[in-house]
Amino acid sequence: MGKLASECETERARTLTKEGISMDSEKVIKRDxxxxxxxxxRNPIALEKGHGLYAEGPEGQKYLDFTSGIxxxxxxxxxxxxAEAVSEQAHKLQHTSNLYYTAPCGKLAKKLCKRTGMNKVFFGNSGAEANEGAIKAARKYSFDHYGKGRDVVITLVNSFHGRxxxxxxxxxxxxxxxxxGPFNEGFVxxxxxxxxxxxxLVDRHTCAIMLELIQGEGGVMALDPEYVQAVRALCDEKDLVLIVDEVQTGVGRTGTFLCCEHYNLKPDIVTLAKGLGGGLPIGAVLLNEKTAEGMGPGSHGSTFGGNPVVCAGANVVVDRMDQSFLANVSERAVQLRAGLAKLPMVKNLSGIGLMVGIEFFGGIQAADVLAACREKGLLVLTAKSRLRLLPPLTLTAHDVEKALGILNEVLTEMEQKAPKEQA
Structure with a gap:
């Protein structure tokens, strides 16, 4: 399959040359x-191809990517x-709809249930769609057991659950x-x-509490473990459904398969997306027995959910997340955080594992750091006032040191320009 992909790429390049098409950055950006x-x-760069942790532009520019596509x-x-698993499946069967069974979908569901201790999985196409499914399942459980009118979901200030x-x-x-607006009723x-x-806030209308254990778009802020356990206890006391949104934190990002493992937490519903597909769109709602039992035929659906090509790729991702792989994630996270703490102008760090937020002293703006890093060949993200790092989970010690070197250059230059009191 690798040879076939290479031959296809070569033929494509020949075709473009014959047609006189130049895929340079300026034309790509102008057309977009x-x-x-x-x-x-968008950042003012075009990306054409990538390998490992590096992306390349049409003119050969190389970027060390510490965003991994968010x-x-x-x-x-x-x-x-x-890539070979995705290509092989695409050559066999690309789509059927959920009116039929396919092996990749069932294999992935089994792996996720065995890995997380949940009972059932619903597949969709994104984090937002997974969270929609979780909300529906929570409301269905409450309706089945308590009747109409118990449908309010409590979420947190600074949370982000989709668009x-x-x-x-x-x-x-x-x-x-x-x-x-106007927005849906049923959220506080x-x-x-x-x-x-x-x-x-909990009253007779409440059916669920929905949390991100690390608020990603909210500034990469991790919840306090005692608070999380108190929420679990409250849900048990009131028979509320506890939904944990692991769209960004799940699938190895924090050094464990689920971030819930850091909190010794057993939710009723967990949502996954982002890293699960390895680059293809997927969302997953993992449900325990009590929330799964009410979701029968017709209660929810998604035309592309469980797509065999996407699931083929996701199966490779889940298979890769063994003890050795996750140990490297944790080791690289320790290395990265220790290095970041020593850099100039860094005030504090947040997040868990390879989900890192960086706050700077007074005058340093995360957006300015992002732009300066990009010019030196390092791609990073922001979250509110913080710089955000979400590198691929396959990074090496060398990759970490290279990123730290670029950040050190950028922040040293900014420190030299900043008023003394800001540092």
Whole structure:
């Protein structure tokens, strides 16, 4: 399969040359700006191909990528085993719909259930879709056991659960709510860490509490373990469904397969997406026995959910997450965090594992650091006022040192320009 992919790429290049088409950065960007809806503030670079932790532009520019497509490319760019599994499945059967059975879907579901201790899986196409499914399953459980009117979901201020209308409403950040009302009923918000405030919100209309254990878009802030256990106890006391959104934290990102493992937490529903597909779109709702039993035929659906090509890739990702792999994630996280703590202008670090937030002293803006890193060949992210790092989980000690070297250059230059009191 690797040889076939190489031959196809060579033939494509010949065709483009014959047609006189130049895929240089300027043309790629110009065409995109002309025809693609401008809902993204794109970086002013075009990416054409990638391998491992490195992406390349049309003119040969190379970038060490510490974003992994916002946590998606868990095995880096174009992992050979992953690419061959996807290619092989695409040559056999690319889609059937959920009116029929396919082996890759069932294999993936079994692996996820065995790995997490959950009972059933529903597959969709994104984190937002997974969270929609989780909300529906929680409300269905409550309706079946308590009747109509018990449908309110409590989420946290600073949370982010998606951009559909329901998951946007679930998102506890007003900045994302601008322009798009009216919003769905049935969501209220509480401050992370305030268990008494949460308890006061729970009433006869409450059906579920929904958490991110690390608030990614909210600034890469991890929840306090005692608070999380108190939420679990409250859900048990009131028979509420506990939903944990692991769209960004799941599938090895924090050094364990689920971030829940760091908290010794057993949710009723867990949502996954991003890194599960290794680069292809997937969402998964993992349900325990009590929340799964009410979701029968017709209660939910997704045309592309469980797509065999996507599941073939996801099976490779899950298979790769053995003890040795996760040990390397934890080791590289320790190395990265220790190195970051020594850099100039770094005030503090947040997150768990390879989900890292960096706060800088006064005058240093994360967006400026991002731009300067990009110019030196390092791709990073931001989350509110923090720089955010989500490198592929396959990174090596050398990759970490190279990224630290670039960050050190950038921050040293900024320190020299910053007023003394800011440092």
């Amino acid at each position: 700006n002309e025809y693609v809806l401008h809902t993204y503030n 946590g998606v490319n868990s095995l880096g760019y174009c992992d050979l085993t992953w 559909t209308i329901a998951t946007l409403t679930a998102t506890g950040q007003e900045v994302f709510h601008n322009y798009f 918000y509480t401050t992370a860490g305030d268990i008494e405030g949460l308890r006061e």
